[in-house]
Amino acid sequence: MARMSLPAPVARLIEELSRLPGIGPRTAQRLAFYLLRSSPDLARNLSAALVNLRDQTVWCSRCFNLSENDPCPICQDPDRDQNRICVVEEPLDLLAIERTGLYAGLYHVLHGSLSPLEGRNVEDVKIAELVERLQAHPVAELILAMDADHEGDTTASYVAQVAAAHASRITRLARGLPTGADLEYADESTIASALQGRQDSA
């Protein structure tokens, strides 16, 4: 007697969806059935977007930002301050800084942080490429905008060291209380940073 199982195309989609981070077999199954019931356009548009994702984007060969063109619009923009480079771990970090509207220099995306414990070493991130860039064009300021965690600190220290000869000034993002924070619930390390970095009241 035939035992029914999932039709092959559905099983295959569930398998492919399960390869994505945070999507287990249950979620993948739910998504597949949602797609089966929705307008065929939903699956079709998602499919097209997936193909275009890789075909129509590149990593900027200068700053390693994600872009539709190489070099990216920031590296190509003569109005941006060529004497300032902000070093970030990920492209999304770059976008977060862009959203503030407060920075007008260039960027360098490392594509990761150093974590010897997790096997992420200097050669796994774009640090050599940064040094090469700085050797060709030293800058007035190198802003280290890594995550405020242990890996970010390790990475920033290392970059500061290897870039020292090629930047007049090397700065790091301030640490302290995030906007809206309730002092009572802030962790000790954040409060310690806020105290150490305290500034004269305006």
Next chain:
Amino acid sequence: MARMSLPAPVARLIEELSRLPGIGPRTAQRLAFYLLRSSPDLARNLSAALVNLRDQTVWCSRCFNLSENDPCPICQDPDRDQNRICVVEEPLDLLAIERTGLYAGLYHVLHGSLSPLEGRNVEDVKIAELVERLQAHPVAELILAMDADHEGDTTASYVAQVAAAHASRITRLARGLPTGADLEYADESTIASALQGRQDSA
């Protein structure tokens, strides 16, 4: 000065992914960047699976099960008991019953349950199609295998009523303690069902 934002193909993929249930903009963004960093095969295979999903599957015109062929393998299988139909809400419910290996009859997938409060009425599920099927071929047993919730109960009562003339026997799945349950933590309704449905000890 150019402000950097997400490249259009990435923004589009994030938008498409966000249309899926349970995937918010943050998750969509994380998935898109994961796909950008992974082997291009990942996005490519997922894209192909999405296209095939709708192109290579159909709903069985007899039982409304999901299948690569119409009628589905179960409806086409002469070894399955043609005098028994098990009514389920969803295709995944059918698969759950198939996995037990204990049922050899046919199925009917309603594609939903009745919930007047949420606007899901008789015409929104495949009940008329079930009645038509039963009118053409009355069965010895109609098994109502709806979810054990309020909507499932409402649906089962309604189906039992409209199918009464076309089935010698209409049964429902047993209610009681699930395997592995700790009686202490079972809810009152489950314990009540288990008591009411108690059977002679073997």
